[in-house]
Amino acid sequence: MTDTAKPPTDSPRIEGKEPIFRSIDDPDMKWQKVRRQKNEDGSEGSVQEKWLAFSADPQYLSLYAVYTPGMVVRRHGHFCPHVVYVIEGGAWFADRWCPAGTHVELPFGAAFGPIVAGDEGCVMLEVMMGDPRSWGDQPERFEQALAAQGAEVLPDVPLDYPDWLQDLRSHWAGSGGAPVENPLVPGREPTFRSLDDPELKWQKCRRQRNRDGSEGTVMEKWFAFSPDPQYLSVHAVYSPGMVVRRHGHFSPHIVYIMEGGAWFGEHWCPKGSHIELPFGAAFGPIVAGDEGATMFEVMMGDPRSWGDQPELFEAALAKQGAEPLPDEPVEYPPWLEDLRTHWLHANS
Numbered sequence: 001m002t003d004t005a006k007p008p009t010d011s012p013r014i015e016g017k018e019p020i021f022r023s024i025d026d027p028d029m030k031w032q033k034v035r036r037q038k039n040e041d042g043s044e045g046s047v048q049e050k051w052l053a054f055s056a057d058p059q060y061l062s063l064y065a066v067y068t069p070g071m072v073v074r075r076h077g078h079f080c081p082h083v084v085y086v087i088e089g090g091a092w093f094a095d096r097w098c099p100a101g102t103h104v105e106l107p108f109g110a111a112f113g114p115i116v117a118g119d120e121g122c123v124m125l126e127v128m129m130g131d132p133r134s135w136g137d138q139p140e141r142f143e144q145a146l147a148a149q150g151a152e153v154l155p156d157v158p159l160d161y162p163d164w165l166q167d168l169r170s171h172w173a174g175s176g177g178a179p180v181e182n183p184l185v186p187g188r189e190p191t192f193r194s195l196d197d198p199e200l201k202w203q204k205c206r207r208q209r210n211r212d213g214s215e216g217t218v219m220e221k222w223f224a225f226s227p228d229p230q231y232l233s234v235h236a237v238y239s240p241g242m243v244v245r246r247h248g249h250f251s252p253h254i255v256y257i258m259e260g261g262a263w264f265g266e267h268w269c270p271k272g273s274h275i276e277l278p279f280g281a282a283f284g285p286i287v288a289g290d291e292g293a294t295m296f297e298v299m300m301g302d303p304r305s306w307g308d309q310p311e312l313f314e315a316a317l318a319k320q321g322a323e324p325l326p327d328e329p330v331e332y333p334p335w336l337e338d339l340r341t342h343w344l345h346a347n348s
Helices: 139-149 310-320
Strands: 020-023 031-038 044-056 059-067 076-079 082-093 096-099 102-106 115-128 131-136 191-194 203-209 215-227 230-238 247-249 253-264 267-270 273-277 286-299 305-307
Touching: 020 044, 044 253, 044 273, 059 131, 059 253, 059 273, 082 215, 082 230, 082 286, 096 102, 102 215, 102 230, 115 139, 191 215, 267 273
Parallel strands: none
Antiparallel strands: 020 273, 031 044, 044 059, 059 115, 076 131, 082 096, 082 102, 082 115, 102 191, 203 215, 215 230, 230 286, 247 305, 253 267, 253 273, 253 286
16 A cells, blocks of 8 residues: 555646536536336336546546436446445335435445335436446346336437447346456445444534634545545535635545535536546635535545645635634544645645
8 A cells, every 4th residue: 555654746736637517407418318117107217317527547437317216227336436325315225225315335346236216216426436337247136126116128228438438238247348257256245324324423624713703614424435445435514604725636536516505716516516626636715605515525546635825725714704723633544644734845
């Protein structure tokens, strides 16, 4: 494992790298109908996705998925680690019910499902940290789940895959033509967590004194924190007016605004906004709006941050009439050192 006693690099900034802002409502964000079935009543069920970030190097995919009620998806895994956050409705992952607020971590080599959407359907945020394509597992369980719903699989319709990926929606583990012929790793299993789980502790990551004397905060719950490969999946809550320095991370970083909104520099990001921050880019300062902001975030590598242009942070604080307060300890794993005070080119 790499030495974490100091930042991975003193100068992570890469000229020309910038954040990419998208919205779920952008007219150029096309719906992809990735799965279809004929329901018992003759109607069509589907999984439709919007691909908010699809990167070739490094490979990753961030998407917004909508399952119609009763939609069945085969038991499957991906050719990379995968995280899922249920934000509306709910679904069965095999025998486990996952309502809104459920986070599922699927390591490379593990499979989950069949997935069966509940009576209200299901909306999920998903990030695949590598080759995003899937491989099917235990087809007999898929057939059983379809039979229980009285549903029938319909042929796949074409997707707008990038030219560097081949469609593998019909691929099953053990057959040829995939990056790994049999990716299933014995003993690998999905990890299910809920925002309400008592063992998921709130981490107070940032603090400030507001103009009225109250304390502003960024509070986070860390759903998945992996050392190998490194990644972090986070539910973050910004109090109204909270200011966070302009910064980047030592890895690619995805942010989705679930509630409220925030300014990222001069860019207003309401609910439904998606921000892709490549490694080498910075965004902010971030200033939460009057309702605060709730975000789902995934860092695809070393999740720690580096600060950029401290004068912009000072200006944003002054505009809010706020004053930064000292950081409180957070429960970093032993293989990472806290870098919340690290600034670009600063000595560690």
